[in-house]
Amino acid sequence: MDWQAVAVSAQLALVTTLILLVLAVPLAGWLAFSRRRWTVAAEAVVALPLVLPPTVLGYYLLVAMGARSPVGRWWQELTGSTLAFSFSGLLVASVLSSLPFAVQPLLAAYGGVDGRLLEASAVLGRGWWGTLGRVALPLSRAGLATAAVLTFAHTVGEFGVVLMVGGNIPGVTRTASISVYDSVQAFDQVAAGRTSLLLLGFSLVVLTLTYTLQRRGGPGWARP
Amino acid sequence: MSGSLTVRVRRHVVDAELVVPLKGPPVTALFGPSGAGKTTLLRCVAGLERPDPGSVVVFGDELWSGDDRHVPARSRRVGLLFQDHALFPHLDVDANVAYGLRGVPRSLRGERVAEALATAGAGHLAGRRVRELSGGEAQRVALARALAPRPRLLLLDEPLSALDTPTRSRLRVDLREVLLRSGAPTLLVSHDRTEVLALADRVAVVVGGRVLQVGEPAEVFGRPADAAVARVVGVETAAPGVVRSRGDGVLGVEVGSGACRLTAVEVLGETAVGPGDQVLVCIRAEDVALELPGRAGPSSPRNHLPGTVTAVAVDGPLVRVDVDCGFPLAAYITRPAREELGLVPGSAVVASVKSPAVHLVPHPQ
Amino acid sequence: MTGTRRGGRLRWLLAIGALVASGCGGPASSAPDPTAGTVVRVAAASDLRFALEEVADLVAREDPDVELAVTCGSSGQFVQQIGNGAPFDLFLSADLAYPEQLVEEGLAEADDVFAYGVGRLVLWVGEESPVDPGGGLAALADPAVRTVAVANPEHAPYGRAAVEALRAAGVWDVVESKLVLGENVSQAADFVRSGNADAGVVALSLALAPSAEAEGRWAEVPLELFRPLEQGGVVLAGARDPAAARAVRDVLLGEDGRAVLGSYGFSPAD
Numbered sequence: 089m090d091w092q093a094v095a096v097s098a099q100l101a102l103v104t105t106l107i108l109l110v111l112a113v114p115l116a117g118w119l120a121f122s123r124r125r126w127t128v129a130a131e132a133v134v135a136l137p138l139v140l141p142p143t144v145l146g147y148y149l150l151v152a153m154g155a156r157s158p159v160g161r162w163w164q165e166l167t168g169s170t171l172a173f174s175f176s177g178l179l180v181a182s183v184l185s186s187l188p189f190a191v192q193p194l195l196a197a198y199g200g201v202d203g204r205l206l207e208a209s210a211v212l213g214r215g216w217w218g219t220l221g222r223v224a225l226p227l228s229r230a231g232l233a234t235a236a237v238l239t240f241a242h243t244v245g246e247f248g249v250v251l252m253v254g255g256n257i258p259g260v261t262r263t264a265s266i267s268v269y270d271s272v273q274a275f276d277q278v279a280a281g282r283t284s285l286l287l288l289g290f291s292l293v294v295l296t297l298t299y300t301l302q303r304r305g306g307p308g309w310a311r312p
Numbered sequence: 313m314s315g316s317l318t319v320r321v322r323r324h325v326v327d328a329e330l331v332v333p334l335k336g337p338p339v340t341a342l343f344g345p346s347g348a349g350k351t352t353l354l355r356c357v358a359g360l361e362r363p364d365p366g367s368v369v370v371f372g373d374e375l376w377s378g379d380d381r382h383v384p385a386r387s388r389r390v391g392l393l394f395q396d397h398a399l400f401p402h403l404d405v406d407a408n409v410a411y412g413l414r415g416v417p418r419s420l421r422g423e424r425v426a427e428a429l430a431t432a433g434a435g436h437l438a439g440r441r442v443r444e445l446s447g448g449e450a451q452r453v454a455l456a457r458a459l460a461p462r463p464r465l466l467l468l469d470e471p472l473s474a475l476d477t478p479t480r481s482r483l484r485v486d487l488r489e490v491l492l493r494s495g496a497p498t499l500l501v502s503h504d505r506t507e508v509l510a511l512a513d514r515v516a517v518v519v520g521g522r523v524l525q526v527g528e529p530a531e532v533f534g535r536p537a538d539a540a541v542a543r544v545v546g547v548e549t550a551a552p553g554v555v556r557s558r559g560d561g562v563l564g565v566e567v568g569s570g571a572c573r574l575t576a577v578e579v580l581g582e583t584a585v586g587p588g589d590q591v592l593v594c595i596r597a598e599d600v601a602l603e604l605p606g607r608a609g610p611s612s613p614r615n616h617l618p619g620t621v622t623a624v625a626v627d628g629p630l631v632r633v634d635v636d637c638g639f640p641l642a643a644y645i646t647r648p649a650r651e652e653l654g655l656v657p658g659s660a661v662v663a664s665v666k667s668p669a670v671h672l673v674p675h676p677q
Numbered sequence: 678m679t680g681t682r683r684g685g686r687l688r689w690l691l692a693i694g695a696l697v698a699s700g701c702g703g704p705a706s707s708a709p710d711p712t713a714g715t716v717v718r719v720a721a722a723s724d725l726r727f728a729l730e731e732v733a734d735l736v737a738r739e740d741p742d743v744e745l746a747v748t749c750g751s752s753g754q755f756v757q758q759i760g761n762g763a764p765f766d767l768f769l770s771a772d773l774a775y776p777e778q779l780v781e782e783g784l785a786e787a788d789d790v791f792a793y794g795v796g797r798l799v800l801w802v803g804e805e806s807p808v809d810p811g812g813g814l815a816a817l818a819d820p821a822v823r824t825v826a827v828a829n830p831e832h833a834p835y836g837r838a839a840v841e842a843l844r845a846a847g848v849w850d851v852v853e854s855k856l857v858l859g860e861n862v863s864q865a866a867d868f869v870r871s872g873n874a875d876a877g878v879v880a881l882s883l884a885l886a887p888s889a890e891a892e893g894r895w896a897e898v899p900l901e902l903f904r905p906l907e908q909g910g911v912v913l914a915g916a917r918d919p920a921a922a923r924a925v926r927d928v929l930l931g932e933d934g935r936a937v938l939g940s941y942g943f944s945p946a947d
Contacts, residue, residue, distance in 0.1 A: 155762025170762035204398040207360050210385045211392040212412030213461065222411075226402045255763045257718060258746045273749065273863040274726060275870060275888040 089282045092259050093267035100175070100263060101243040104182040108190040108239050109232070111183070116194035117220045121206070131195075138188045142248030149181050149253050173255040178263075181253040182243045189238040197231020198224050230302050237298040241291060317465065317497070318370040321356045321377075323363040325349045325521040334372060334465075334497045337513030339488075341500045343532075344518035344544060350501040353518065354467050357499060358392055359385035371465065388465075391458030391496070395470040397450040399442045405429075405453050406438055412461040428460035429453070431493060433486050448479040455487075459494055466491070466498040472507055484510045485674050492676065509533070509550060509592050509673040517541050529592065534642055547597040547632065551639040552675070555589045562614070562667060567593050568639030575614035576670035585674055592675040599669035600643035602633060603662045604653055615665040617641065621655050635663050714742040715921040718764060720755040721747055722771035722908070723828075723863035724796060724835060724880035727887070728941040729769075735937065736928050743921050751861035753832025759784055759913065766916035767925055771796060771862075771880075772834035773909030780911070789912040793929055794943035796906035797881040798838055798898040803869050808876045810896035814846035817855070817876060825855045826869050826877035828862035834906055835862040839878035842902040869893060881942035907946070 119127050119134070137145055153171045154160050163171040171177045201224050209219040225232070247265045254261030256270065264283055271280035317332040326349035332340045342350040355361040357369060362382050369377035376383045399408050409425045416424060429435045434452035437445065445453060451471065458466065471487065472480045488511050491498050502508050508515055508529065515532040517525045525537040530550040536542035553574070557564035563576045563585065574593060585591060605618060619637025626632075631650045635641045641663055645653075655661065721729055726749045733745045752770040756778060759765060768785075770776055773792055779785045800817075802808045807821045817825055827843075828836030836858070843849045857873075859865030862880050869877035870892045884895040910929075912922045928934050935945065 150761055156760070160762060164762070170764055172761055173758065173763040202398070204394055204396075205400060207385070208392065208394065208398045208400075208457075209411070210360070211358060211388075211390060212457070213386045213389075213414055214411075215386060218414075223400060255758050256748045256750065257764070258748065262748075270749070273723065273861070273867055275867065275886065275892070 089279060089286070090262075090264070090267040090271070093262050093264045093283070094286065096175075096259070096262060097244050097264040100178055100182055101240045103179060104186060104243045105190075105236055105240045107179070107183055108186060109236055112187070112190035112194050112235060113225060113232075114217075114220065116191045116198060117216075117224060119191070120195055120198035121216070121220075121224075134191050135188050137185045142185070142246070143252065145185055146181070146249045146252030149177075149184070149249065153177055153180065153253070172253055173257060173261060175260055178250060178254045178261050181249050182246060185246060185249050186239045186242045189242045190235045193231045193234040193238065194228060195231075197228035197234075201227045233301045234298060237294055241294050244287065244290065315372065317357070317372075317499075318368065319353065319357060321353060321363045321367045321369065323356060323361060323367065324352055326352045326356075327521050328353055328518065328523045330516055330523050330526070332497065332499065332514075338495060339491050339498045339500060339512050340514040340516060341502055341508045341512035342516050342518050343502055343505070343508045343512075346503055348518045349521040350503075350518045351469055352521075354469055354499060354501050357465075358390055358467050359383060359388050389461070389463055390465045390467055391461070391463035393451075393454055393458050393466075393468045393471050396474045397447075397454035399445075399450055399454055399457070401442050404442065405434075405440045405445075408442065408453060409457045409460050411457060416461075424460055425456075428456040431459055431490055432456035433490070446479075447475050448483055451475065451483065452486075455490065459490075459496075463496055466494070466496045468498065468500045470501055470503070473502075473504065487511060488674070488676055505533070505545065506671075506673060509594060510675055517544060519544055530640075533594070534640065547642050547644065549593070549595045549597070549600075549639075549641050550673075551593045551641075552677075553591050553593045553672075555585050555587050555591060555672070558586055563672065565591065565593055565670070565672065572617060572638035574617075574665070574670055575667045576672050577667045585672055589674060590676050592673040594671040594673060595641065595665055595669060597632065597642040597644040599665060600635075600641060601664040602635070602643055602645055602649075602653065602655070603664060605660050605662050611664070613664040613666045615663075615667065615670065617663045617665070619661060619663060621657050621659045621661055623657055624650070624655055633661075635661060637663055714744055715918050716744050716746050717766045717916075717918070717921050717925050719745055719747045719767045719769060719925070720759065720763070720765040721749050721769040722752045722755075722834070723749045723861040724771055724882045725749070725769055726863055726883070727885075728882055728937055728943070731937045732929055732934055735933050736925055739928055740921075740924050743924060745925065749861070749863065751828065751833040751836075753834075754861070757832075762915075764915065764917075765913055766918065766922040767910060767912055769793070769908075769910040769929075770834070771906060771908050772837075773907045775834075776909050776911035779913070783914070785911045785914050789923075790909060791911070791926060791930065792907060792909040792946035794908050794935075794938045794946050796835070796838075796908050797900070797942050797944070798835070798842060798878060798903065798906070799881045799884050799895040800876060800898055801866065801869050801879050801884050801893050801895040802876045803872050803874075803893045805872055806869075806875050806893075810876075810894050813896065814843060814848055814878070814898065814902075817843075818848045818851045822875045823855060824857050824868075824874040824876075825852055826857045826859055826865040826874035826879070828865045828879070829858045829860060833859075833861050834908075835880050836865070838903040838906055841904060842878060842898050845902040885941050908943070909946070 119131050150172055152159055155170050160171050205223050206219055209223045250263055251266055256262050256266050264287055268280050268283050315334050317334060319330045321328055344350055356363045363377055365379055367377060375381055376388060406425050409428050410421050413421050413424055429438055432452045432455040434456050437449055437453060472483055500511055512529055515529050516523050517532060519540050524541045525532055533545050533548045533550045536545050551567050553565045553567040555563055556566050565574045565576055567574055617637035619635040621633055622636050623634040630644045631647055633643045633645060633655055643663060729747055736743055736745060752772055752775050755768060756775050776790045780787050780790060800810045800814060802810050808816055827839040830836035830840045843852050857868055859868060863883055865877050866879040866883045868874040883889060912919055916922045
């Protein structure tokens with residue numbers, strides 16, 4: 089059992105989820121409540137990682153972050169190490185690849201909030217951020233929970249993008265999913281089996297938790 | 313122009329002009345059938361909708377909506393009451409009422425919340441959860457929430473329509489008092505004539521997106537400016553009066569200068585009025601019968617009002633006769649009847665009104 | 678009041694988030710931990726997987742401070758990754774031409790290139806397979822053989838050699854449509870081991886692995902059918918600790934190291 093790989097997966101998933109929740113709350117809010125017409129285009133871009141093959145995403149990320157790219161070179165100057173094939177690079181890749189999993193549940197939940205509550209908030213003196221934080225978000229707790237869980241689980245399950253951008257470096261970018269792949273190539277069925285079972289068990293626990301959370305009644309917990 | 317709310321708005325179906333004084337009797341009603349654009353107009357004043365270019369909304373000497381400018385709702389310091397309270401379900405009553413008090417120092421907020429709840433008659437609801445409130449209670453809390461930040465203008469969108477009849481009539485009376493007490497100029501949207509009669513000092517009739525007539529309720533309901541308005545409001549006498557007696561299922565009401573005494577029936581289920589209460593006496597023109605003086609013998613109508621005809625006008629198949637019997641009373645009679653009675657301005661006549669046809673609407677001044 | 682309670686909770690969440698994200702330099706941060714010794718990151722061609730495990734033991738004995746972190750894959754893919762800045766210290770390729778290419782690209786010094794052995798190809802079949810490896814590559818033309826696994830010839834030297842051998846053996850036309858490509862030679866071997874491919878043309882070093890011995894039968898592919906697999910490596914210019922990387926190289930090329938390579942079927946380098 090490659091505990092190191094499990095730890096990499098866990099840390100990657102946790103940090104990605106936290107970053108994405110911070111990003112997705114206002115982003116989904118902007119998509120839901122802005123009246124401009126071109127938010128449709130933005131919504132499509134956000135949804136891209138859902139339909140793009142992971143290899144395509146990985147390819148573009150390598151082009152954008154690799155040592156030969158402007159971003160990669162800037163990062164190298166800043167930190168002394170490469171962005172691609174590092175944990176930070178994986179983080180960037182994960183955040184982009186899991187973006188729709190964080191944004192879409194929130195977007196759906198915001199859409200379910202009674203428009204008159206938002207208007208009441210505005211008339212009572214709140215600006216855009218205030219209304220988002222004090223009315224829309226508290227009434228979208230189910231969406232937030234779903235977003236967190238889906239993002240976490242999706243990140244743990246990532247393979248193609250991680251392999252291309254991370255490079256399977258043990259202890260740094262070898263995640264649990266890649267470790268399974270690696271074990272199979274090393275003819276180590278036992279290790280592969282153990283790690284897979286762990287991931288399976290984890291996914292079941294996470295999903296059960298989400299659905300339990302969603303069943304809680306009360307404002308904001310209606311299923312999105 | 314300072315001291316009024318001037319509205320010249322074009323949006324969707326609405327193409328309306330309205331000037332509402334900000335001092336003096338505070339409540340102005342926008343009255344008209346559904347779909348007339350009243351709510352759109354209200355929302356443009358609130359800042360929730362942006363009127364088409366060319367429109368103007370001016371509050372006192374502040375330009376709220378103009379060609380280049382649109383002050384957002386949050387900066388206008390208005391209070392808004394929705395038809396169905398729109399209370400925040402995840403906050404309790406106190407948090408709801410305090411929501412608009414961001415600019416108030418924390419130490420004073422509790423006081424303001426208590427004050428607003430008391431004004432709205434909801435002091436006993438403090439600390440409760442929103443889902444525990446009945447329709448009427450929720451609407452009171454919503455009113456308190458709108459009043460707490462001491463808005464400069466109060467906007468009520470069909471505030472009583474979502475309530476059941478007994479609650480509605482109870483709240484109607486309280487609401488009038490709350491509005492008088494708060495003192496804030498108020499714009500009220502309603503399609504219910506009783507609501508308008510009970511609450512408003514001034515009525516603007518909105519039909520097809522246009523403001524057709526503006527005036528005091530008695531004026532608008534008694535003397536509609538044209539056929540379109542008449543179709544919406546009907547013709548009705550609405551005169552201020554005071555209840556003087558109650559007993560045996562009937563109420564005695566003094567109308568006009570005091571010379572006239574009318575008998576009205578107590579309606580079960582509606583809010584009870586008692587001696588000393590100020591009311592509007594409403595009588596539909598169709599319910600007024602005219603006789604020549606001199607008829608003797610008891611008859612069932614309790615009200616026989618001697619008066620003089622002031623005007624006679626043909627209105628389709630009917631003839632409208634205005635009578636002065638201590639207060640202006642309008643009557644509709646048929647053309648043959650008018651011929652038979654030979655009524656002309658100046659004729660002496662006795663108006664008969666059955667007690668059930670005398671509607672009393674509580675209307676404190 | 679519910680309102681302020683929610684605000685407080687949000688602040689807590691942000692604090693925890695900041696705390697975790699600050700540890701987000703990654704599990705193995707860029708600065709090496711002096712107490713743990715030096716980690717030498719090796720990019721190794723997949724055929725070396727099992728041989729390297731034994732070499733790692735040798736390194737642990739000779740240089741206890743040095744630890745190997747090995748990533749296995751196809752040589753061609755590693756060239757791509759190294760070109761994109763992948764942080765390896767030592768590259769062990771299945772084809773000497775790749776390290777030489779890296780020198781040309783300025784990613785390594787010519788002096789640091791070294792050859793470490795010559796690889797061999799085998800026809801490998803799983804236990805359940807209908808194929809008899811004794812029949813040589815010609816046996817693959819049999820219709821009973823439905824799938825044949827090789828490494829991807831685009832970027833894996835063993836794949837390239839396998840295709841060469843199949844052509845030279847005259848069975849390419851028949852076998853081409855049966856090919857199943859592994860991303861590297863050990864994935865190809867795994868297809869065979871798991872029974873998903875009826876046979877495979879893969880590295881001898883993999884067939885000789887302890888975990889593979891019981892899983893299949895093999896026969897060597899005659900050397901004249903393909904260009905020799907001259908395998909070589911290089912210490913990369915971007916190595917964090919070139920001295921440590923060279924120390925590992927020295928172990929590989931030393932007496933014990935050559936013995937290990939020999940036991941996995943590698944012929945000595947010329």
